[in-house]
Amino acid sequence: MTATNIVIGGTGIEVASNRGDFLAMLERQYAEFASPVANSSIRLTVDVVDQAAASAGDEDLRVQREAGCWSITRGDFEARYDQVRRRGTVRQDVNRHSIDSVIRIIHTLALASEGGLLLHAASAIRNGSAFVFAGRSGAGKTTLSRHAPADACLLSDEISYVRKAGETFLAWGTPFTGELGTPGANQSAPVKALCFLRQAEENRLVPIEKAEALRQLLTNVLFFADDPDMVRQVFDTAGELVGCTETFQLNFTQGGAAWELIQ
Amino acid sequence: MSTCYPKKAANLASRVLKGEAIIMNPVDSSLFSLNETATAIWEAADGRTTLQEIVEREVCPRFEIDSESALRDAEEVVHALAEHSILLVSEEPADE
Numbered sequence: 001m002t003a004t005n006i007v008i009g010g011t012g013i014e015v016a017s018n019r020g021d022f023l024a025m026l027e028r029q030y031a032e033f034a035s036p037v038a039n040s041s042i043r044l045t046v047d048v049v050d051q052a053a054a055s056a057g058d059e060d061l062r063v064q065r066e067a068g069c070w071s072i073t074r075g076d077f078e079a080r081y082d083q084v085r086r087r088g089t090v091r092q093d094v095n096r097h098s099i100d101s102v103i104r105i106i107h108t109l110a111l112a113s114e115g116g117l118l119l120h121a122a123s124a125i126r127n128g129s130a131f132v133f134a135g136r137s138g139a140g141k142t143t144l145s146r147h148a149p150a151d152a153c154l155l156s157d158e159i160s161y162v163r164k165a166g167e168t169f170l171a172w173g174t175p176f177t178g179e180l181g182t183p184g185a186n187q188s189a190p191v192k193a194l195c196f197l198r199q200a201e202e203n204r205l206v207p208i209e210k211a212e213a214l215r216q217l218l219t220n221v222l223f224f225a226d227d228p229d230m231v232r233q234v235f236d237t238a239g240e241l242v243g244c245t246e247t248f249q250l251n252f253t254q255g256g257a258a259w260e261l262i263q
Numbered sequence: 264m265s266t267c268y269p270k271k272a273a274n275l276a277s278r279v280l281k282g283e284a285i286i287m288n289p290v291d292s293s294l295f296s297l298n299e300t301a302t303a304i305w306e307a308a309d310g311r312t313t314l315q316e317i318v319e320r321e322v323c324p325r326f327e328i329d330s331e332s333a334l335r336d337a338e339e340v341v342h343a344l345a346e347h348s349i350l351l352v353s354e355e356p357a358d359e
Contacts, residue, residue, distance in 0.1 A: 210280035215296060218287070228274065231289035235276035243280070 001045075005035045006103060009161045009172040009188075011110060012040030013103060019048040022094050029096045032186045033175045042086045042106065044079075044099075051093040063105060063224040070225070072105055074098075081106055104159065104176060108223050112230045115237050116163030118222040123160040123171045123184075124262075125153040129192035130171035131262050132160050133250065134220040139197040140252065142179040147256025156184040159222065162191060162241060169241050193246040195262075200251035203258040213247035214239055264338045269317070270310030270351045279306065286349055295349055300326055301340045308350055310357030314341060 003016035004023050012035075017023055027034045059075040070088075072079040077098040081088035088106065092098035108118050121134040122141035135141055145157035155161075155171055158178030162169045169191045173184035196208070196216045208216075217238050223231065252258035271277075276287040284302040286295040297305055300322060307317040314337055322333045344350040 209283070211283035211285055211296065214278065214280060214285050215294065218294060228289035231287070231292060232274075232276040235278070235287045235289065239278035239280070239285070243278075 005040045006030050013042040014040035015044050017046040022048050030175045044088045046090045048094050112233045119160045120220040121160040122157045123155040125189040130189040131193050133195050135197035140199050149259050153185045195248045195250035198251050204251040205261045206249045208249050214242045265315040268353045268356050269308040269341050271308050
């Protein structure tokens, strides 16, 4: 059995499998986030099975705690993850979407206790600071990302990773892509502003109250586990992020002129 | 109701930002936003202070409202929050 390491936000997940073609696919998918260096704190063993054995139809995602472990299931995969031992198993067929979902969910679980969040947001570094552009599907994350100027380092056009670091939050690049289909840069920077996207007739950055920002941010947090203690941690982290970051509504047009406001 | 003792429900997640409370019930992730008056009542709801005392001490001076109107509004707020299990209402003060 061989393995590859996928390091996102400084947290490594070693993915081991009996299928070399599966691991080769992951290395292509995660590009600069994949590393042959074995320095991961989390280990997943993937049992790649044929499609018929892996599929349980269109079953929705469920993330539940069972006997001290997380049971993460969807129609296309079954996974178990022991958060204390940081070990897990996945059963799926040879496709990249299933393992991608499992990796996202494990990051949300790990981040909850580390003061971090995965967000429905694009993000980018400009002039040494990170800007997070939150919005659900159709809000314009990919549109805005597509028009990023050359001096902006795109961290993601779809799923952003933020984590507390001392008195501030850092935004990290992720390989989780939206319609742009391009992984983010594997870099990080302190979050300067949290912008909620709104497609409009003019480009304008409108400051918004912290309470409103928290309400909007919570609708953009990725968190799937049915666990009140962890939900409370996520809420607290969202509140801290809003409290220490500038918060805006970014009204933007289809072109790239809105980037002139992002400095 | 003015002599009731409102108390914040346990195990809620909450944060007050510039005088407005955002409260989440982590069991079902339901979210509640309180205006400044409701937030003042929420913050003072310790289970040992009557609603009338809260209104006279926290609401009337801060928002310059007469006590009769303030108490009437406060009763509505407490009733609404109690319906969502955000506040618990008792006829007796809570234990220390």
